[in-house]
Amino acid sequence: MSRPDTDISTSGGASESARRREVMIYSRYERFWHWSQAALIFALLFTGLGLHGTHDLLDFKLAVQIHTYAAIALILLWLFTTFWNFTTGQWKQYMFKGGLWKVIRFYAYGILVGEPHPYKKSLQRKQNALQSLAYMTFMVIIGPALWLTGIVYLTYDLWNTAPWSAEALWAIALIHTIAAFAMGAFVIIHVYMTTTGKTIFHYVKTMITGYDRVELSEVEEAYIEQTGMVDMKK
Ligand code: HEM
Secondary structure, eight states: OOOOSSOOSSTTSOOTTOEEEEEEOSOHHHHHHHHHHHHHHHHHHHHHHHHHTSOOSSOHHHHHHHHHHHHHHHHHHHHHHHHHHHHHTGGGGGSOOSOHHHHHHHHHTGGGGTOOOSOOOBTTBOSOHHHHHHHHHIIIIIHHHHHHHHHHHHTHHHHTTSTTHHHHHHHHHHHHHHHHHHHHHHHHHHHHHHTSSSSTTHHHHHHHHOEEEEEEOHHHHHHHHHHOOSOBOO
16 A cells, blocks of 8 residues: 655654554565565575575575576566655655664664654654665665676676676675675674564564554644555554
8 A cells, every 4th residue: 555645743742642552564565575675685695695606505506596586576666666666656655754863873873772762663764774874875885786787797797708897897896795795784784683672573474464653743644544544554
């Protein structure tokens, strides 16, 4: 189900009359692309590290095959999700937000002494400032570095006779590997962050069911009840 593009939120914060309700904040498509992207990235990281020589758990030829098919599937998924983000207005969720330092301070210190999270989730503001920055880095630097170098790598047979091919292959493999390790670091931090909710599995459950408790103003609640634009539990 798509979410309304119109701004029905109270600028992301709690208002006087805000009430917490169980609302579907991740639509079926969002959950589908999230989990399929995760599975493909794990497959690419595992097979890629096999190709790099970090482990020898897979036959080289099989690793190349899985890596190539998973890469094509991931590129198609990224293309379609980019289209979806723009047509549903969800791209706005990824824009830079203020309050970055407060979120960094919370994860470095506040979380250890039981301070409340400095950010309140709302329908129009599902990510905190640090999440938006991390996902933006993922989408505009790490992702493109991987698929651009990966596609050039795939077409090696077309340019392997050029006099510069050895140096070019070396540079392409180096950038691809650096980006792959950056992606690996992103995944580790991302998985750790998923455990910092109310309970260890709270965020994972949200990404499976789609529902989370968010603060809604009376206006938002009435709007959702009347239009049924977003699924809300009674
Ligand atoms: C998204 C599109 C991607 C494409 C088109 C792609 C393509 C390729 C190709 C063609 C190779 C060389 C295989 C060979 O030796 O024959 C390769 C290697 C590799 N890939 Fe990818 N890949 C992609 C994404 C990823 C991702 C997401 C990761 C990890 C998170 C990754 C990690 C690696 C690693 C570590 C290597 C070995 C590099 C080396 O040591 O030379 N790749 N990739």
